[in-house]
Amino acid sequence: MNNQNKVVIIGGGISGLSAGIYARLAGFDAEIYEKNSIPGGECIGWNREGYHIDNCIHWLTGTKKGTELYDVWKTVGAIADDTEFVGLDSFFTSCHNGKSITLWADLERTRREMLELSPEDADEINKFIDYVEYSKQCLIPAKKPMDMFGIGDYIAYGKSMGDFVKVMKELGSISLEDYSKRFKSELIRKMFCDYLPKQYTAYSLLVSYASIADGNGDIPMGASLQMSLRMEKRFKDLGGKIFYNKSVESVNVKGRKVSSMILSDGSRVSGDYFIATLDASILFNRLIDKKYMPKALKKAYEAPEAYPAVSGFQVAYTVDANFNPGETVFIDIAPIKAGATTIDRMYVKVYGYDPLFVKDGRQVMQTNLVQSDADYEYWKSLSAEEYKKAKEALVAAVTERIEAAFPEIVGELHFLDAWTPLTYERYCNAYHGSYMSFVTTTKGKPVRIKGDIKGIKNMCFAGQWNSAPGGLPIAVTNGKFAVQRLCRNKGYFEGKNNDERRTEGSQKESHTYDGVDALCGKRVS
Template sequence: MATDTTLRKETVDDWGSRERTPGTPPRVIVIGAGVAGLSTGCYAQMSGARTRIFEKHVLPGGCCTAWSRDGYLFDYCIEWLIGTAPGNDAHQVWRELGALDGKTVTNFELFNKVEDEHGRSVTFYNDPDRLEAHLLALSPADAPLIRAFTRDLRRFIDIELYPFLTAPALRTVRERAATLRTVLPAFRLFWRTAATPMHVFADKFQDPLLRRAFRNIFFQDPEGFPLLPYLFNMAAAHHLNAGFPQGGSLGLSRSVENRYLGLGGEVTYRARTEKILVENDRAIGIELRNGRRYFAEHIVSACDGRTTVHGLLDGRYTSPRIDKLYNDLIERPGTLFPAVVSAFVGLRGDFDPGEAHSTTHLLTDEDGRRLPGALQNSLVVQARSRYSDGFAPPGRSVLHCTYFSDYAYWKELRTRSRREYRGRKHEVADFVRTFLEHRHPGINDRIDLVDIASPATTHRYTGNHNGSILAWKAFSDADDVAARLVGKDRMRLPGLSGFSMAGQWVGMGGLIRAASTGRFAVQYLCRELGLEFRAWESEGTEPWHPGMLGELPQLDRWSAREDTGS
C-alpha cells in the first residue's frame, strides 16, 4: 500500500517553480520539523501528496529533543507519553508514525513523589488501592477526601477515551456514537472533576503536606488545572499507557523523522522561514531567510502560533477568535504553560537506589528566593538514567532538575548582560549542587558537570513564545477558543486558502495532541486537494540503539564547569 505514495518523488524537483510538474501529486510545504510537523508530513505522504519540511534548527523534534556533553545525553521533553500501551487510538497514532518502532517502554509504579522541607513525603502510586492505603496511613483524618479521590481514579481506570484519530468536524455518526457511549455513563464524573480546581480540592485536606502535595502530582503546580487531567493521566499510567519510550525525546523525534523519510518526504534543516507567500488570498509558498522561495499547493505552519499569524503572515488574516488567542490571551497571566529551567547533572556512579525516579522537593521561602526566576518554591529531581538506556556513559548517570521559571526574567538578563545571564546560570548550578549534597552527603564529589538550559534557551532554539514548552495551558480560557479553531475553523485562518496550522498552538499541549493535529490537518487538506486520506502502521522492526540519535549538538556550549558561551 505504501509503494504508490512516492512514485514520482525521486524524479521531480519543482519546489522552486510556481507551477507543479503536470501529472504529479500536489505539493505540501510544512514549516517546522517538530512532532506536529513531522506528523503532518507522514500523513500527507501516506495520502499521496509530495511534501517538504523546512526547519530552522539542525534537529527534528522542536522541544521534543536532547543534546549532549562529554558522553552524557540530556533528554529535555518527555516525562510520560500517552499511548505507549497497545489497544487504544493514541497508540495507533504512534504506530502509524513509527515512533515506537523497535523500542522498549519503561513504566513506573508511581507517578511522582512529593517531599517537604522536613523530609516528610507522599508517594502518588498509580494503583488506587496502594495509593489509598498509603494516604490513609499518612493522614487518617483525611479519609473521606482520600477515598473520594481514589474512587474517582478507579472510575477513570475503567474509561478509555483517546479521541486522536479523526478531526472533530469529520467524525462520522458511528464515531460520535462511540464517544457518546463512553462519555454519557460517566458524564457526571467528567463534569464534576473538570469543574473542581485541584487547589480547591487540595485545600480541604487537614494534613499540610497533602494540601501541598496534591498540587504537585504533575511535578510542579500548573495552577488552574482541575482534578480531571490528574485522574486521567494516573489512570493511563495504571494501564501502562503513559510510559517512557526507549531513546527518549530525541529518540521519538528521530523515529518519526525516519518514518517520514521512508515515506519519501524531505526535510531541509537550517532553513528559517521568513514569510508565507500569498497571492490573491491564497498561500502559494514560503520565503526563507536566505531569500530562496519554494512553492506548493498547500502550506502547513507547524511552528509557533504567534510567529505564524503576526510574523509569517504580517497579521493580515485574523478574526475575533484569532485576535483573542494571539493578542489577548497570549499575554494574560496564567494562560500559557510556564517555561522551565533545566539543570542536568552528570554523575559518576548511580543515584541513590532508594530514591523515587521522580521527586518534587518543596522548598522553604528562603531557598525558593535563591533559585533565579523561580515561580514556585519547589525543585523537581528526576533520575533520568532509569528512564532509558544510553543517557550516560558506562558507570555514570544523569539527573534532571527542573523548576517553573519566568521567561521575561531570563530574556531581560540575556539582553542586558551576557555576563549576568551566565552568572545566574552559575547560581542555579550552585543551588542544585548544594541541595543534592544536603540530601545525599558525598554526592557533590561525584558530580562531573552541571548543564543549564533557561527559558531563553528554549525560545532561541524553538521560537516558542515566552519559552513555553506546552503552549496554551489546558483548561485555561484558551482551551475552548483553541478547540473551536481545530473543530469549527478546521485549523485555517479566515480569508486565506491553501493554508492551515498544526501543533500545540492550535491543539493544546502534550505530544499525542501535537501528533494528532498533524493527522487532523491532513484529513482537512485532503478534501481540498482531492486526495483520499490514508494511514497505516509502520512495519519497522530494527531494535532501537543510541546510534539512531545521529549527531548531537551542544546547544549553548555552556556548563557550570566551563563558561565559554551564551
C-alpha cells in the same frame, strides 16, 4: 508525482513530521523545512561530555495497545509493537517534613499509603482514587478530528467517556490549588501542587496520573531525540523530503492563497498546500499578517492571566548510578528566586532506567524550576553577560539545595548543562519559552481550534497550540488531522478512481491507515 499535488510543511517537530507522514500516505508530495539541524522540535535531547540529556518525555500518552493514539504513534514510526518501554512503577513522589507519598501505578497501593498517612482524609482519598480510575476513560480522539465526527462517532465517544463525566462535572472548574484544600494533610496538599502548576484545572493531574496507572503513559527506551529520528526515518522511507537549517523568513499571500515562501537563504519554495507547524506566535506575527490570527488564539495571547504559558529553568548533572531516591521526587528547599518567582519546592529525576543515560558508573539527573510569563520577561530583560551570571548563580543555588536534601551525594554532583525559557525561544521559536501550550486554567475556556486560516484557502496551521494544554499527543494528532481535513476539503482526489488513488500513494500500507480512505474515514469520489 507533479507539483500540483505538493504539500509544504513549515517545521520538522512532531506535528510537522506527522503531517508529512500522513501527507505521503494520502498520496501527496511532501516537503518539510526545519530551522534546526535535527528533527523533533522540542522532542529532542543533546549530548554533554558523552552523556545524553533528554529534553522532553517524562511519559508518553498513547503507549497502550488498542487505543487510537497508540495506532497513530505506530503509524508515524514513533513506536512499534516490539518497542521496549521503561515500565513505570510510579508517577512521582512528594516529600515534606520527613514524610513522603508516592502516586504508584498500582492505584490500590496509592490508596493504602494515602489512608495510612492521613486517615482523616479517607473520604477525599477514596474519591480521588476512584476519580483517577474514571479518568482512564479520558482518551484523546486520534482516529479523526471531532469536526469530522458523524452522529455515530459522537455517540460512541460519549459512551467511551463513561464515568469520567463525573470527574469533569466536579473538578473541571476548580484549580489544583483549590482542590488540594479539600485535604487536611499538608503533604497531600503539596503533592497536588507539585507536578503541574497549581493554577491548572484539577482534572488535569488526574488524567495524567490515570495514563500511568492504565499503562497508557510509559516511556519508550531510547530517549526523545531517538523517537523523533524514528519518525524522520518513517517520513523519508515513504519518499518525503526534509530540509534542515532552512528557516522560513516570510510567506507570500496573493489574493486568498499562499503562492510561495521565502527561506533565510533567499530561496523561494512553492507548493499547492502549506501546513505551518511552527509556533503560532511566529506564524501570525512574523510570517503572515496578524489579521489572519483566529479570534480564540488572539484572545488567549491578550489574556495571560487566564491563558498563562509555562516553561522552566532546568539543570542536568551526573551522579552515581546507584543513587535512586525514586524516579521523580519533589522536595522542600530553602526559598530560591528563579527569574521573577520565588520557589520552595523542586524535584530531582534520575535517568538510570535507560542505558543511554548511564556511562562509567554514573547516570544523568535533572531538575526543573517552573517558569512563568513573568519569569520569561525577567530572562529576556538581561544583557548577555547578566544572563550568563544569572544562570551560573542559579545553578549554584540549585546544586546547594539538592545536596542539602541528599547529603549522601554532597560533592558528587557534576554539572552538565542548564537552560532557560530563552533556550526554547532561541531553538524552537517557542512563545515565552513555553514547552507546552497555554495552561488550562479555570479563568479561560480551553483553546480548541482547527487550524484553518480565514482568508487563506491553501494554508492551515497545526501543532500543540491548536489545543490546550498541548504536548506530544496533541502535536502528533493535529499533524494528522491537518492532512485529513486537506483530503476532505480540497478535492485533491476528485475525478480519480480508487485504484488511481492507491497507485499515487507513496506505497501501499498493510495496516488500517492506508491511503486517503482511512484518513478521511470514507471514500472520496
